[in-house]
Amino acid sequence: MSDRNRVRWVWAGPAAFAWFFGWVLGLAALRPEYHHATKAISELGAVGAPYMLAMNAFGFVGTGVCLALFAVGYRARMGERAVGYKSIMLTALLFMMTAVPMEMGADGDPDMGSKLTRLHLVFVMLAPIPWLWALIGIARRYVDGTPRALALASAAAFLGVVGVTIFLMADRTFQAPGLVQRASFVLFLGWFAAAPYLMRNQIESRSELEKHRG
Structure with a gap:
């Protein structure tokens, strides 16, 4: 398949x-019985949950496939300026691995004694790290313009939400952990949603340069 496709x-x-x-x-x-404010997204794919296979196969693996396709398209479109595309591909693969279902305890919380739960949480924590590394590379490569602004804003906001989440989760009386978790997913996947639009100027500039060379 050609780069054009x-x-x-x-x-x-x-x-x-x-x-x-x-x-x-x-x-x-x-x-x-499922409430977004109080329930983690992973509970939709937990062992024994209704529609467990659908959430894991389509929700997690399917989204990871989309992220991998984005990485390929990003590399083809930006060429040598596709900073961090390997890191983005790694993030896509790690996101697919979050389909490993966690197990819930009798109290309704994740069973931390379960190997499946621990493995799931490891992949959840690892998945954003290569993406953040890619954002650092993008911010360094594009010293000005929207790609740099988007990378810095996304990284700062995501890390801020993660910090708030850790702080609030330490407070067992906090009633809306699900909303904070969803905010982190919105910021994470929001970058992938916005990147093609906000990098359009750089994409168009590269296309014009190739036309002149041709």
């Missing part, structure tokens, strides 16, 4: 955002 895959970034939250909202709507 692969460049279209960059639009898998916005698709990943819509696809993931479509599954989260859709499957949650089928469970009247």
Whole structure:
């Protein structure tokens, strides 16, 4: 497949955002007892949960596939300026691995004694790290303009939400952990949704340069 065809895959970034939250909202709507404010997204795919296979196969793995396609399209479209595309691909693979289902305890909280739960949480924590590394590279490569601004804002906001989440989770009386977790997912997948649009100027500039060379 030529680069001309692969460049279209960059639009898998916005698709990943819509696809993931479509599954989260859709499957949650089928469970009247499930509340977004108090429940983690991973609980939709927990062992024994209704529609467990759908959430893990389509919600997590499907979204990871979209992120991988974005990485391929990003590389094809930006060429040598596709900073961090290998890190983005690694993030996509790690996101797929979050399909490992966690197990819930009798108290309704994740069973931390379960190997599946610990493995799931490891992948959840690892998945954003290569992405953050890619954002650092993008911010260094594009010293001005929207790609740098988007990278810095996304990284700062994501780390801020993660910090708030850790702080609030230490308070067992906090009533809305699910909302804070969803904010981190919105910021994470939001970058993939916005990147093709906000990098358009750089993409168009590269296309014009290639035309002149041709």
